Amino acid sequence: MHVRVVLVRPRNPLNIGAAARAMANFGFSDLAVVEPYAPVWRETVSAVGAEKLVLAARAARTLEEAAGDCQLIVGATAVRNRRLERPVIRLPDFPEFLKKKKPARLALVFGPEKTGLSNKHLERCHAYLTVPTSAGTPSMNLSHSVAVCCYELARRDRSLGAAAQEAPLAEAGETEQLVRHVLEAFQTAGYLDFLPKSKRAEKIRRTLLQWSLHKTDIRLLHGILRFAIQKMKA
Amino acid sequence: MHVRVVLVRPRNPLNIGAAARAMANFGFSDLAVVEPYAPVWRETVSAVGAEKLVLAARAARTLEEAAGDCQLIVGATAVRNRRLERPVIRLPDFPEFLKKKKPARLALVFGPEKTGLSNKHLERCHAYLTVPTSAGTPSMNLSHSVAVCCYELARRDRSLGAAAQEAPLAEAGETEQLVRHVLEAFQTAGYLDFLPKSKRAEKIRRTLLQWSLHKTDIRLLHGILRFAIQKMKA
Numbered sequence: 001m002h003v004r005v006v007l008v009r010p011r012n013p014l015n016i017g018a019a020a021r022a023m024a025n026f027g028f029s030d031l032a033v034v035e036p037y038a039p040v041w042r043e044t045v046s047a048v049g050a051e052k053l054v055l056a057a058r059a060a061r062t063l064e065e066a067a068g069d070c071q072l073i074v075g076a077t078a079v080r081n082r083r084l085e086r087p088v089i090r091l092p093d094f095p096e097f098l099k100k101k102k103p104a105r106l107a108l109v110f111g112p113e114k115t116g117l118s119n120k121h122l123e124r125c126h127a128y129l130t131v132p133t134s135a136g137t138p139s140m141n142l143s144h145s146v147a148v149c150c151y152e153l154a155r156r157d158r159s160l161g162a163a164a165q166e167a168p169l170a171e172a173g174e175t176e177q178l179v180r181h182v183l184e185a186f187q188t189a190g191y192l193d194f195l196p197k198s199k200r201a202e203k204i205r206r207t208l209l210q211w212s213l214h215k216t217d218i219r220l221l222h223g224i225l226r227f228a229i230q231k232m233k234a
Numbered sequence: 235m236h237v238r239v240v241l242v243r244p245r246n247p248l249n250i251g252a253a254a255r256a257m258a259n260f261g262f263s264d265l266a267v268v269e270p271y272a273p274v275w276r277e278t279v280s281a282v283g284a285e286k287l288v289l290a291a292r293a294a295r296t297l298e299e300a301a302g303d304c305q306l307i308v309g310a311t312a313v314r315n316r317r318l319e320r321p322v323i324r325l326p327d328f329p330e331f332l333k334k335k336k337p338a339r340l341a342l343v344f345g346p347e348k349t350g351l352s353n354k355h356l357e358r359c360h361a362y363l364t365v366p367t368s369a370g371t372p373s374m375n376l377s378h379s380v381a382v383c384c385y386e387l388a389r390r391d392r393s394l395g396a397a398a399q400e401a402p403l404a405e406a407g408e409t410e411q412l413v414r415h416v417l418e419a420f421q422t423a424g425y426l427d428f429l430p431k432s433k434r435a436e437k438i439r440r441t442l443l444q445w446s447l448h449k450t451d452i453r454l455l456h457g458i459l460r461f462a463i464q465k466m467k468a
Contacts, residue, residue, distance in 0.1 A: 018375060022374075024368060025373075025378070049370070050371060090395060134261040141256070141381075144381040147382055158366075161324060
């Protein structure tokens with residue numbers, strides 16, 4: 001699915017740049033601007049890493065011109081108790097909605113900063129998209145709306161970003177060797193001597209297992225134990 | 235789980251305001267700022283609807299002071315092929331990670347705009363959080379990072395925002411009435427007369443069913459058909 005972001009009458013050119021950068025962050029590059037207020041909008045300075053995207057953005061006089069070739073036009077809007085004549089999709093449910101609709105080209109339309117999309121433009125949309133926000137502060141910054149929408153659309157795209165890194169966990173056998181080493185240290189120190197050896201081992205094992213130790217932790221702890229045991233025997 | 239956002243050495247006071255607004259949008263209110271560059275950061279103007287949040291934000295000299303009471307400190311960072319000595323969690327996997335860790339208080343730490351978190355601060359974190367971004371434009375605007383992280387944390391919170399609105403779908407009986415009405419119109423017009431009546435009904439039914447008509451569509455179409463049939467009979 002190809003995604004086009006359409007900004008209708010954005011007032012502040014900085015917002016166009018910030019929106020373009022957010023798009024680029026999530027791998028989207030098709031931007032259209034309908035009736036920009038400022039004729040100099042292409043000179044926006046905040047499009048770090050997204051200059052090419054802004055330069056390639058198409059200027060359009062109408063929403064039809066900007067999105068006429070799209071199978072699905074979705075308008076971002078704060079619902080605010082209005083009864084809307086189209087389905088309103090909450091952003092977290094949007095991927096599911098798109099899976100059903102399967103558009104080849106999607107236009108995601110954002111209105112002007114202060115007013116949002118006007119009825120004229122809302123009427124051209126197949127559906128509305130709303131970012132669930134807090135009742136006390138429902139109104140989002142324009143480029144933030146673009147950012148979270150792009151994030152949601154790219155959320156399951158495993159090709160973006162680096163892979164998650166997890167330090168390798170210790171294997172059970174490694175933890176068990178550590179249990180024996182701690183036991184040796186306790187014995188050398190005479191610590192918990194009143195307990196039978198098997199009870200001591202149980203106590204140590206329970207503690208070490210709930211720490212979910214990594215391989216590096218195991219090496220570190222063996223080092224400390226070796227040192228401590230030597231010291232105590234000296 | 236209580237969430238605190240910690241901004242370390244933010245350079246641009248506008249970013250503090252924009253981050254505060256994004257936090258407020260998603261229902262978070264606890265902001266701490268470590269070593270802000272600009273002494274006037276509280277006068278930030280872009281905190282639409284989040285002025286109270288900025289005024290209540292705590293200023294701290296160190297990360298320890300800002301997050302010492304948190305059970306889990308997570309640093310937002312672009313991974314960029316660095317090998318990090320902590321688990322790195324991709325933002326979409328963060329809710330799952332938190333479900334395992336169950337901190338009562340979480341500190342989400344963001345570094346300065348240009349450089350990100352320094353090693354000094356990275357070392358204080360239990361884990362790192364990375365927003366999966368495109369290799370071509372990996373670096374995000376600071377307040378956009380805060381916005382998408384807050385969005386992800388609030389993503390499953392059904393108390394935020396308005397409920398999804400779906401126009402009520404037509405019931406099967408209503409669609410069947412419409413089939414009969416269309417059939418009547420076809421008959422009046424002599425359209426598809428060469429087909430037996432049952433074949434015509436099948437054709438109409440198949441088409442209408444795949445349109446997933448809403449109740450309002452049904453009313454509209456009945457009106458049009460009534461009008462057309464009258465015209466044809468006149």
